[in-house]
Amino acid sequence: MQQVLSLSVEEKERLFHTELVKHGVSYSDAARVAKILASETPDELLTVKDIQLTTEACKIWLKQHRRLASLLNK
Numbered sequence: 001m002q003q004v005l006s007l008s009v010e011e012k013e014r015l016f017h018t019e020l021v022k023h024g025v026s027y028s029d030a031a032r033v034a035k036i037l038a039s040e041t042p043d044e045l046l047t048v049k050d051i052q053l054t055t056e057a058c059k060i061w062l063k064q065h066r067r068l069a070s071l072l073n074k
Contacts, residue, residue, distance in 0.1 A: 013038035023064035033057040
């Protein structure tokens with residue numbers, strides 16, 4: 001049986017913030033991006049600055065995540 005994990009917006013925000021900081025995003029940028037991601041606001045309602053910040057933070061996260069994954073697979 002498959003269970004669905006349900007998190008509150010605050011829990012999602014904490015999780016995103018922790019992951020972003022852990023992977024090299026600055027604390028303040030991670031806080032803003034975590035709030036954006038947790039709120040699930042559509043891109044159409046975000047400012048260009050928020051979209052750019054989120055994109056950059058996610059790129060940093062992805063690069064570090066891949067690097068760590070490759071180290072663990074050796």
